[in-house]
Amino acid sequence: MALPHSKVYFGDRLVDAKDATLGVATSAVLYGLSVYTVFPVQVDGDRRTAFRLLDHYQRLVESCKIIGIDTFAAEWTFERFVQATRDVVAANAPTTEVYVRATVHVDESIPGTRVRGLHTTVSIFLYAANPIVPQDGMRLKTSVWRRIPDYAIPSRAKVNGAYVNSVLAKQDAIDSGFDDCIFLDINGHVCELSAANIFLVRNGVLVTPDVTSDILDGINRRTLLTLAREEGLTVQERTVDLTELYIADEVFVCGTSAGVAPVYEIDGRAIGTRETGPVTLTLRKRHQAALTNDEVHGWVSVL
Numbered sequence: 001m002a003l004p005h006s007k008v009y010f011g012d013r014l015v016d017a018k019d020a021t022l023g024v025a026t027s028a029v030l031y032g033l034s035v036y037t038v039f040p041v042q043v044d045g046d047r048r049t050a051f052r053l054l055d056h057y058q059r060l061v062e063s064c065k066i067i068g069i070d071t072f073a074a075e076w077t078f079e080r081f082v083q084a085t086r087d088v089v090a091a092n093a094p095t096t097e098v099y100v101r102a103t104v105h106v107d108e109s110i111p112g113t114r115v116r117g118l119h120t121t122v123s124i125f126l127y128a129a130n131p132i133v134p135q136d137g138m139r140l141k142t143s144v145w146r147r148i149p150d151y152a153i154p155s156r157a158k159v160n161g162a163y164v165n166s167v168l169a170k171q172d173a174i175d176s177g178f179d180d181c182i183f184l185d186i187n188g189h190v191c192e193l194s195a196a197n198i199f200l201v202r203n204g205v206l207v208t209p210d211v212t213s214d215i216l217d218g219i220n221r222r223t224l225l226t227l228a229r230e231e232g233l234t235v236q237e238r239t240v241d242l243t244e245l246y247i248a249d250e251v252f253v254c255g256t257s258a259g260v261a262p263v264y265e266i267d268g269r270a271i272g273t274r275e276t277g278p279v280t281l282t283l284r285k286r287h288q289a290a291l292t293n294d295e296v297h298g299w300v301s302v303l
Contacts (some may be wrong), residue, residue, distance in 0.1 A: 005098070007091040009084045014091050020123055032161020033115065035063035036103040038256045039219075041303065042131060042292045043094050050085060050100070051291050053301040055219045057081045059158065060104055066157040068115040072104045076122065084289060086303045090123050091122035095104030096098035097129040101256060103160070130196060132257045134179055137264035137276065140193070141201040143169040143181035147191040147214045155191075156217045163195075170194035180253075182245070182266065190240040196255035197221040198263075200240070200248035200278045207244070210237040220254045220287070226297070227286040233279065252284075254272045 003017075010020035027033040037056040042049050057078050064072045085100060092098075099132040107121045145168045148155065173181040173194075182198065183191040190209050192198055197218045199208045206228050211217045228235050245251055251263040251271045260283055262276040276284075294300045 004125040004127050005092040005094070007088060009088040009122070011121050014087060017125065020125070022105055022107055022121070023109055026105070026107045027111055027115075027118065027183060028107055028160070030110070032164070033067075033069075033106040034103050035060060035067065035069065035162040036101060036158050036160060037063075038099050038101045040256055040291060041089055041094065041100055041126070042096050043096055043098070044292070046194040048089055048094070048303045049064050049234040049292060050303055052219050052223070052299045053082060053085070054078060055187065055222075056102070059219065060102065063157040063159065064104055066154055067159055069104060069118075069120060070116050071118070072122070075120075081265050082301070082303075084122070084124055088126065089303050091301040092126050094126060098126045100126055131259050131261070132255075133193075133253065133259075133261050135259060135261050135268050137274070137303060138153075138179040138253075139177075139265040140180055140182050140263055140267075141173050141176055141178040142147045142267055143183050143194075144171045144172055144195065145181075145183070147183040147185050149186055149214055150212075154212070155214050158216065182242070184242065188242065189213060190213050190242055190245065193253055193258075196258035196261075198245075198251065198253050199224070200245055201250035201277060202244070202248050205234045205236060206279060207236045207238065207240060209240045214237060218255060220256055220258075220260075223290060223299070224254055224260070224283050224287060227283055227290065229278075231282060231286070245271070248272065250280050252277075252280040254287070260287050 008017045008020040009016050037059045039056045061073045102124045105121045106118050108118045148165045169181040180193045192215045246269045249272050255258050262280050264274045
């Protein structure tokens with residue numbers, strides 16, 4: 001990740017990035033007890049817009065609820081969240097697209113392995129919008145690490161500490177000469193990448209693992225499903241076998257930091273013609289347009 005921009009919203013005010021710190025004895029540091037979301041802000045001259053801001057706020061609320069953080073929703077309305085985002089964007093005055101990472105940290109010191117009734121601090125910072133995966137075709141490998149199941153740490157909650165699972169899997173992929181990994185669940189079914197959802201196309205049908213497949217219920221995933229149906233595509237959300245990916249006509253991934261990116265190879269097997277397929281191209285174009293100018297769905301908020 002690139003370094004954060006100079007001004008950070010931390011607690012209840014703007015501070016210099018170097019002053020936005022948590023103590024070494026806080027639950028956020030000791031146990032990874034924080035939840036977060038990331039969303040893009042587009043810049044067009046003086047106009048700055050955020051994508052699906054309400055959905056990202058709601059994901060923070062739901063992540064807190066899932067793991068038992070019970071102070072965030074009571075203290076942070078959506079309006080307060082929007083204003084804090086507006087303040088930190090204005091203070092940094094970005095001239096190009098940036099990503100915004102908003103995190104709820106449990107910051108009480110040495111409270112033990114519990115969560116309810118503990119104080120939280122919110123941080124919001126900006127950083128350069130550099131994709132985390134190649135945009136012109138990537139090579140993936142099946143991870144030797146399995147996805148954490150919902151009954152252990154639920155993937156639909158973006159819990160900071162749970163991303164050790166993703167770090168192990170992606171580092172193994174990089175060490176093996178690949179761009180990223182494909183997680184399987186404990187039954188051998190496809191979940192997602194280390195930090196992106198995955199889709200396949202076969203015989204004109206768009207398929208993606210369903211939300212009970214130990215995946216993050218990604219906001220960009222939902223966006224693409226909506227856009228695909230509007231394009232008249234047949235869409236299936238279901239259990240996916242690894243071998244389905246091998247024989248797909250197209251495979252692509254999506255996420256805030258991944259964009260809509262094609263996959264050309266999985267486990268040494270070429271996907272389709274090793275070129276970006278027509279469905280991927282269409283959905284990438286629709287997705288990029290939706291990020292900046294959406295009058296149909298109400299996904300874009302002016303900051």
